[in-house]
Amino acid sequence: MIAHEVAKKYAHALLMVVKEKNLIDRADEQMTGLRELIRRDRSLINFLTAPQILEEKKYELVRKVFSERLERVLIEFLVVLIDKHRVRFLPDILDEFDRLVNAEKGLLRATVISALQLDQSVYDSLKPKLEKKTGLKVEIEKKIDPSILGGMIVVMHDEIIDGSVRHSLDLIREKLERVKVA
DSSP states (O other), X not given: OHHHHHHHHHHHHHHHHHHHTTOHHHHHHHHHHHHHHHHHOTHHHHHHHOTTSOHHHHHHHHHHHHTTTSXXXXXXXXXXXXXXXXXXXXXXXXXXXXXXXXXXXXXXXXXXXXXXXXXXXXXHHHHHHHHHHHSSEEEEEEEEOGGGOSEEEEEETTEEEEEEXXXXXXXXXXXHHHOOOO
């Protein structure tokens, strides 16, 4: 829970700064690249969170490595994360920043999880319903998870709409467990 709160706070602050400097698209592109780098290799995060390494060495590395790759404001943002001991939350911050930038552009990524591959017409009919509900243009990411047995789960940032058979069975089981038999 703390990671989510920290990510929201720092991502929002970063968005406000890059918006003020008219760098939203450039920052989004560069932070997406940083996010992919971190997903592929955690050594940067490991180095920046290592307690035995002096903060000055961490600042030096960030400024040297990213001086040609990131806008100055983004480098200084990373320095603030080091200074405030929040680097361990960087992946969450980058994910939240991406979501905020997309919302700023009127986009929302929704993940639709189903037990089997659904017909495209299902996604085509779901998309306008989600767009009406959110007021944003929705991009649907499709995932398959046989463990849900049937139905679908829609995940949109902080909201989960669970219409899976697994969820329905769990609800029925809970109700049956509460029934007292004389």
